[in-house]
Amino acid sequence: MNSHYPKNGRVILHVDMNSFYASVEMASDPTLRGKPLAIAGNPQERRGIIVTCSYEARGFGVKTTMPLWEAKKLCPDLVIMTPNFDRYRAASKGIFDILRQYTELVEPVSIDEGYLDITDSFEKGTPLQIASDIQAQIKGQLDLPCSIGVAPNKFLAKTASDMKKPMGITVLRKRDIPNKLWPLPVIEMHGIGQKTAEKLNSIGIHTCSDLAHANDIQLKSLLGINGLRLKERANGTDRRNVDPESIYDYKSVGNSTTLPKDTTNQQELLIVVEELCAKVSSRLQQKDVLGTTIQLMIRDKFRKTITRSKKVANPIYKKEDLYHQAKDLFLKHWDGDPVRLLGVTAQDVVEKSEATEQLDLFSYKKVAEKEPLYNVLSKLHDKFGKDSISQGIKAKNKKKSYDQKQDTSFNKDFLRE
Structure with missing residues (x-):
């Protein structure tokens, strides 16, 4: 065999x-x-x-x-x-x-x-x-x-x-690529969306064959390192391993909703933003992660979409902190046109255990006041283990079986709502 x-x-x-x-x-x-x-x-x-x-x-x-x-x-x-x-x-x-x-x-x-x-x-x-x-x-x-x-x-x-x-x-072998893959329009290639296809079309790349034989410098100028990666794919090269553990990687946690009708009422829109932040906060806590960048998405009735984001000084997960950042983005970037969809995403998430708070002029006093508590926690961790007690967010159960872990973190987020 x-x-x-x-x-x-x-x-x-x-x-x-x-x-x-x-x-x-x-x-x-x-x-x-x-x-x-x-x-x-x-x-x-x-x-x-x-x-x-x-x-x-x-x-x-x-x-x-x-x-x-x-x-x-x-x-x-x-x-x-x-x-x-x-x-x-x-x-x-x-x-x-x-x-x-x-x-x-x-x-x-x-x-x-x-x-x-x-x-x-x-x-x-x-x-x-x-x-x-x-x-x-x-x-x-x-x-x-x-x-x-x-x-x-x-x-x-x-x-x-x-x-x-x-x-x-x-069955698709490398020797099949010229006949089966190259004749296809680039939009049909896995990993290429409408916007990327339009960019490629603008420099004369219309088929997968065009992409496979494209100029490296031109591709990198147009799409960055992803352009070279797409060219490799068009030539049948992909070095990624099958990784069973990748289902536990999350880079972002977000929620979006399409409104029942096009809306221009600012108060109603901010209520929706706050509700989205509450959902994102809940899911961040479930995953024991915090967001370091907050992104807001606004789509108008013509399906024009804008996304704006901002880096936060300290990783966050609480609803009020998420809403403060998302509301600020909304007020700065909403142009008053009727809104059809809103989305809030916590990006570049980090494990809570790995997050380090960046002390600044405004926060160091509050943190200093908690120093006695931190000392007690540190002693408990030393005596009973790092996962014996945690603050704010539930501790992870690191002894879960594979199937149990799959049920809680499957798809890096999906279908939780």
């Missing part, structure tokens, strides 16, 4: 669930099968947006992020359901439990997709046999469809899994 595996390289799978939320609902209620189904937030309100939809709904032109009114216009018989996050989390756990039966090297990247490094799993079969077995097992046990990419690295595996949906298995 070793002959099917490379001597020096890796074999990576990317498992991508097909129309995940809709598929979970169909597995739960078989009467939904074959019907155009959409999962949407707040179906009774104007702000309802399609989160995902079945392939039957897509046949009518319904798409993710489409407003509900537009989706209903395209498909009058559209069945609309609100998200059931507990059900989706349970299904996701079942999926990753299955994946870990094939290798310990499983890296979840979202609730419905993940990478596997099966290089050392040759006793379970050839790469294609393993991919086929995984697909059949997920379908048989959970009644959920998925597509799988098989490749020598994460980028190519992700690209391959997108090529055949639903229920596809695609």
Whole structure:
């Protein structure tokens, strides 16, 4: 069986669930099968947006992020359901439990997709046999469809899994790149969004082949170091390892909300900002992290979006501190146009245990007053351990099993709301 595996390289799978939320609902209620189904937030309100939809709904032109009114216009018989996050989390756990039966090297990247490094799993079969077995097992046990990419690295595996949906298995080798990847428009390449594609188009880069052969200096000038990284990807190079521990890394914690109607009332908008700060604060505390940069996002009725951020002197997590910074950003940068969406994000987060307070002219007295308390805490830590007592934010339980940790920090944040 070793002959099917490379001597020096890796074999990576990317498992991508097909129309995940809709598929979970169909597995739960078989009467939904074959019907155009959409999962949407707040179906009774104007702000309802399609989160995902079945392939039957897509046949009518319904798409993710489409407003509900537009989706209903395209498909009058559209069945609309609100998200059931507990059900989706349970299904996701079942999926990753299955994946870990094939290798310990499983890296979840979202609730419905993940990478596997099966290089050392040759006793379970050839790469294609393993991919086929995984697909059949997920379908048989959970009644959920998925597509799988098989490749020598994460980028190519992700690209391959997108090529055949639903229920596809695609192998993408480096020698396949000129025929399968290079003819594609750059916007279709994983890691390139609309804005980046427009920038690349502006210098004559329209296809993945153009990007693969682009001038390094020109790319770096346009996109910085990311330009060179994208060129490497277009040539099939990706040095990232499959990292099971990456699900515990968070760089930011944020919340956003679409308003029921376009709003210009400053007081109402600030109330929304304060509510968002309360949610961000709660999640920061759950994760035992603090934010060092606060970002505010404002989107107007024309979908024009601005984001503004500011670095704070000391890492913060309390609602009132977050709101003070976010309110300041809002008052400075809101131009008075009707607002459709607001978002608040704590960025560049740090572990509470690693955060160091930067004493300044205004805070050093308060900190000095707490010095006796700090001394007592230090003695308790020395006697009973660092995690025996903590201030403000709950202490972490470092003895949690892998599955318990997964339930609390899965996806670096997602579906918590």
